[in-house]
Amino acid sequence: MARIGLLGGSFNPAHRGHRRISLAAIRKLGLDEVWWLVSPGNPLKAGAKDMARPDVRLASAERMARRAPIRATDFESREGTRFTIDTVRRLKRRFPGDRFIWLMGSDTVPNFHKWRDWRELAREVPIAVIRRPGYDRRAHAARAMGWLRRFVRPSSQASRWTEWSAPAILMLRLPPDPTSATAIRARSPNWHRQSVSRVKHPKRSVRLAAVEQETT
Numbered sequence: 001m002a003r004i005g006l007l008g009g010s011f012n013p014a015h016r017g018h019r020r021i022s023l024a025a026i027r028k029l030g031l032d033e034v035w036w037l038v039s040p041g042n043p044l045k046a047g048a049k050d051m052a053r054p055d056v057r058l059a060s061a062e063r064m065a066r067r068a069p070i071r072a073t074d075f076e077s078r079e080g081t082r083f084t085i086d087t088v089r090r091l092k093r094r095f096p097g098d099r100f101i102w103l104m105g106s107d108t109v110p111n112f113h114k115w116r117d118w119r120e121l122a123r124e125v126p127i128a129v130i131r132r133p134g135y136d137r138r139a140h141a142a143r144a145m146g147w148l149r150r151f152v153r154p155s156s157q158a159s160r161w162t163e164w165s166a167p168a169i170l171m172l173r174l175p176p177d178p179t180s181a182t183a184i185r186a187r188s189p190n191w192h193r194q195s196v197s198r199v200k201h202p203k204r205s206v207r208l209a210a211v212e213q214e215t216t
Contacts, residue, residue, distance in 0.1 A: 014061040083116040106139035
């Protein structure tokens, strides 16, 4: 049984904040790997004019994940899943022997109630909410937390998450990192036009590699 954290997002671009919180989550939750699910297109960001192509964003994520137990993947593009609930269900079917936990920043919680079938998603896998500077109060007051609050587990039990039955949510207090993809784009709006070569990991996830071979 592998213990895998799932971090979904646009990764537009991937940055050191993604890497730092992933490595911290690996230590805190006792994960074997974190998979970065590079979205082909976030339904809540439809029409965004500064969204780079999926292949460029994937290459950015692969570069940032080098030499770490982090695997960037275009699983959603390959499988044709648009919503997180469908992606998670597909992953659980593909890898029935593994355990997954959904990782999300506290900046995402205020909009969680807008996600497709968000309550069903919470019933599929445990959720670890990672603190983002300036969002703690908004996250705790979020509409979705009105329902999720009854399922909050103590952070002292973080390493025991595989023993939980979903719904289960953990407020994970990790060292904060203020890095923002929005700020990076503001400083370098043409970042995606720079030469970004695809990086092949010398130690690719056997599980993900098998799926990629099937869909090639």
